[in-house]
Amino acid sequence: MLPKDRPRATSDPAAPTVTTSPPRPVSVPQCPPSMRLPSAVRIVEVGARDGLQNEPRLVDTRVKVQLIHDLVDAGLRSVEVTGFVSPKWVPQLKDASDVMSAVQKKNGVTYPVLVPNIKGFDAALAAGAEEIAVFAAATETFSHKNVNCSIQKSLDRFRAVITAAQAHDIKIRGYVSCVVGCPYEGHVAPEAVADVAFKLYEMGCYEISLGDTIGVGNPKSIVQMIDAVLRRGIPVSALAIHCHDTRGAALANVLAAMSLGLSVVDSSVAGLGGCPFAPGAAGNLATEDLIYMLQGMGIDIGDVNLEKVIGIGHRICQYLGRKTSSRVSQATICTVDAPESIRHSTL
Ligand SMILES: CC(C)(COP(=O)([O-])OP(=O)([O-])OC[C@H]1O[C@@H](n2cnc3c(N)ncnc32)[C@H](O)[C@@H]1OP(=O)([O-])[O-])[C@@H](O)C(=O)NCCC(=O)NCCSC(=O)C[C@@](C)(O)CC(=O)[O-]
Numbered sequence: 482m483l484p485k486d487r488p489r490a491t492s493d494p495a496a497p498t499v500t501t502s503p504p505r506p507v508s509v510p511q512c513p514p515s516m517r518l519p520s521a522v523r524i525v526e527v528g529a530r531d532g533l534q535n536e537p538r539l540v541d542t543r544v545k546v547q548l549i550h551d552l553v554d555a556g557l558r559s560v561e562v563t564g565f566v567s568p569k570w571v572p573q574l575k576d577a578s579d580v581m582s583a584v585q586k587k588n589g590v591t592y593p594v595l596v597p598n599i600k601g602f603d604a605a606l607a608a609g610a611e612e613i614a615v616f617a618a619a620t621e622t623f624s625h626k627n628v629n630c631s632i633q634k635s636l637d638r639f640r641a642v643i644t645a646a647q648a649h650d651i652k653i654r655g656y657v658s659c660v661v662g663c664p665y666e667g668h669v670a671p672e673a674v675a676d677v678a679f680k681l682y683e684m685g686c687y688e689i690s691l692g693d694t695i696g697v698g699n700p701k702s703i704v705q706m707i708d709a710v711l712r713r714g715i716p717v718s719a720l721a722i723h724c725h726d727t728r729g730a731a732l733a734n735v736l737a738a739m740s741l742g743l744s745v746v747d748s749s750v751a752g753l754g755g756c757p758f759a760p761g762a763a764g765n766l767a768t769e770d771l772i773y774m775l776q777g778m779g780i781d782i783g784d785v786n787l788e789k790v791i792g793i794g795h796r797i798c799q800y801l802g803r804k805t806s807s808r809v810s811q812a813t814i815c816t817v818d819a820p821e822s823i824r825h826s827t828l
Contacts, residue, residue, distance in 0.1 A: 522739070526750065549592075619657055679710075770807050
């Protein structure tokens, strides 16, 4: 209100009445509430599976095994190895048994593998898997495109897989794809995600990874979706976030998820990846970028060596003949002449 328009407190009967209310206490500007972020985060590295499954050129089995060994050597403690899926559907992973048998497992590291049905479970078991991941979708069309059946049918298959896995003391992780958007159906209702996530959790998945498969989420839609999942009854400790970086929002989305208490984050070295049945989906959030952010914020991610992960990303990209998607990695190349502290460490 401009001064000339301000109501005048005079005895002029034409003047607007000014009601005087008791003085209000001076309000001190509040600092924005600080985000209640978890003090520790577990990174689930999915580069060897999600990262490579969409590569057009067949990757040599030895290269995959070396990649897995290197990632573990760099300090990552959950490294997804491969998928026991139909080779007709995903030819890149047809060497799943060979990769799994060649991996030299280390104590304290988990090596989950994707399993779509009992056939895949039997093969994973024979290859020595100790943790599997089943994968459902929040939309019918994506479910058909990815696993050739309805959501309900896929859950029925997973029930059989989970029962068999439990009989062998094998841990089961669950994925839900298309948690905010679907390449075929568009917007996805948070409640639809919550339904599928809860069914997987109820069946026995110890952790549910919520996948923004095509990277259309933003911090607001991610929070709304997770909120619906939490309200459905899954504890936050049983949730993980899996963001593809198609539109550059993956890191922001991870931080939004963490602000709700999520402390497990999937990522892929060099940002490799994408689902073959999700057209337009780019790679995952780059592990290098995630490490840089979390270490810089003082969040405990274990003894993970960023420099080593950057090196692994460069090597696998060189092999694949592609450019890394990791911004941290790109920045490291740009600043080769800069002081060591700027090149490699978090500021
Ligand atoms: C589910 C099926 C098998 C159904 O596929 P289908 O064609 O309906 O299966 P089927 O039972 O009719 O079998 C067809 C053929 O595949 C064989 N077969 C059947 N099962 C297996 C198996 N497990 N391992 C090896 N072979 C198998 C089976 O033996 C048969 O061989 P044939 O008799 O014709 O010679 C197929 O659709 C499939 O394998 N889909 C997997 C797709 C996939 O891997 N997608 C990528 C992973 S999901 C993802 O990336 C998203 C995620 C997890 O990262 C999170 C996110 O970002 O959202």
